[in-house]
Amino acid sequence: MLAIQLAFKNISGAGFRTILNIAVLSFAFVVIIFYNGVLEGWNQQARRDTMEWEIGQGQLWVPGYDPLDYLSYQDAHGPIPETLKPQIAAGQLAPVLVAQASAFPQGRMQGVVLKGIDPGQKMLKIPTALLEGQEAEMPALVGKRMAQSIKVKEGDQLLLRWRDKNGAFDAREVTIAGIFDSNVPTIDGGQIWLPLERLQEMLGLPGEATLLVAGEGFTPFANAPWAFKDHDYLLADLDMIIQSKKGASGIVYGLLLVIALLAIFDTQVLSIFRRQKEIGTYIALGMTRWQVVRIFTVEGAAYSILAILLGAVYGAPLLWYLSKTGWAMPSASQDMGISIAEKIYPVFGAGLILATVLLVVLSATIVSFLPARKIAKLNPTDALKGKIQ
Numbered sequence: 001m002l003a004i005q006l007a008f009k010n011i012s013g014a015g016f017r018t019i020l021n022i023a024v025l026s027f028a029f030v031v032i033i034f035y036n037g038v039l040e041g042w043n044q045q046a047r048r049d050t051m052e053w054e055i056g057q058g059q060l061w062v063p064g065y066d067p068l069d070y071l072s073y074q075d076a077h078g079p080i081p082e083t084l085k086p087q088i089a090a091g092q093l094a095p096v097l098v099a100q101a102s103a104f105p106q107g108r109m110q111g112v113v114l115k116g117i118d119p120g121q122k123m124l125k126i127p128t129a130l131l132e133g134q135e136a137e138m139p140a141l142v143g144k145r146m147a148q149s150i151k152v153k154e155g156d157q158l159l160l161r162w163r164d165k166n167g168a169f170d171a172r173e174v175t176i177a178g179i180f181d182s183n184v185p186t187i188d189g190g191q192i193w194l195p196l197e198r199l200q201e202m203l204g205l206p207g208e209a210t211l212l213v214a215g216e217g218f219t220p221f222a223n224a225p226w227a228f229k230d231h232d233y234l235l236a237d238l239d240m241i242i243q244s245k246k247g248a249s250g251i252v253y254g255l256l257l258v259i260a261l262l263a264i265f266d267t268q269v270l271s272i273f274r275r276q277k278e279i280g281t282y283i284a285l286g287m288t289r290w291q292v293v294r295i296f297t298v299e300g301a302a303y304s305i306l307a308i309l310l311g312a313v314y315g316a317p318l319l320w321y322l323s324k325t326g327w328a329m330p331s332a333s334q335d336m337g338i339s340i341a342e343k344i345y346p347v348f349g350a351g352l353i354l355a356t357v358l359l360v361v362l363s364a365t366i367v368s369f370l371p372a373r374k375i376a377k378l379n380p381t382d383a384l385k386g387k388i389q
Contacts, residue, residue: 017267018303025260025307025360028253030315032356035249037319037346038327043242044347045183047235053184055234056123060084060093060212060226073100073113074163077208081225084212092218094121095209097199101162103192105150113191114162116199116209123215126187127180131195136175138198143188144181152176160192164204172202183342257360261367264303268296269371293369300368304361322346 051057065076080088080095087093097116102109117124119131131139142152152158154176161171174194182188200206212226220228282292326343 018306021260021263021267021303022307022310024256024263025304025364026311026315028256028260029307029311029356029360030319031256032253032359033315033348033353034319034322034346035253036246036352036356037323037348038344039242039246039249040349040352041323041346042245042344043238045344046238046242047231049183050186050235050238051231052125053182054124054187055229055231056094056213056215057218058214058220058231059229059234060214060220060224061229062210062226065098065210067098070100070111070113073098073210077203077205077210078226079207080209080212083225087218088212090217091122092215094118094123094213094215095196096211096213097196097203097205097208098210099162099199099203101160101192103150104159104161105152110150111190112160114160114194114199115191116194116196118196121213123213125182126193127178128193130178131193136177138172138174139177139195140174141178141180141193142176143185143191144179145185145188146191147176147179149189154179158192162202164202166204170202257363260307261363264300264364265367265371268300268368296371297365297369301361301365303368304364307364308357308360319346319348323348 062076062078064072066072077097077099084093088095094117099114099116101112101114103112104110117126117128119128121128126141128141130141140158142150147153150158156176157173158176159171159173161169163169174192194202196209200208214220214228220230282295323346326345328343
């Protein structure tokens, strides 16, 4: 208790140095929470959007299917297993057929991926209902990025050429029945969505699919004929990107924290040098050397506590405002090939705040202890004479 009282008394007497140390450390504290909150908000938003628009509660892949290998699409299909048809009928699975094709917008050729899906499915947020009740013989859906890429709008016709199951080329015009806007580029860029039965007819693959998207209520079972891919597998790339971003941002707020801790370290070194006679007096009055070390260490910890309180004063309303209004992302980020919304809403959980508080307090305490160790080797007589070596 005495150490705490002396520590706060010495801090209050340091004047401008105390204000500077607390201000810099509080800024680092707020920045660390902000960076991690933005990344956590992006992580939650990207996972949520990817599940709602693309992967559902998981996927069942036909053997040999690799979404990153376009050459595998020609053979990546198979009859839907009989054991899974009841779950399709119950709305727990949505079949998707994937094929390669070429589109010819404005007379130029562009490679595209055709995806057939049941217009009545409810698993994904893709507005497949627009494919029903159309006067056009072959309605199609495209994403906003795809529409901008091939310069089409709703109602336009687009010529497609593809190979059927026998390798024979065929071509047909499709009508753009709708254009959807999604934060998930992997269902948008270079892709055209068609009614499942129409695509099966075009490819000569009645009753076949490439993958099945699982919805609520689906439970994978052992020895399933198709391989089940869970969220850990399907979101592995996104998790890797988030972790790499955390590492990169850690450098930024790590530098801020080092600057703040360096200021505390210099302050403690200067304080020990200037208070040599005071230290000798403490020891002469009966304090052990380690009790005096504790006083200087508590001073450093007190800097961190005051910095956290100051950071809470201006940081709490600022971070609350950002969590409600979001942080706008540059328009170029929408074309990076990963799920990024126009606005990211930071998430500041109790675990994040507590971990940051512990990081700041422990770092400041350790940095304060390092120069104070010299006191443990101090000769009281030398200290009273002002001769700390």
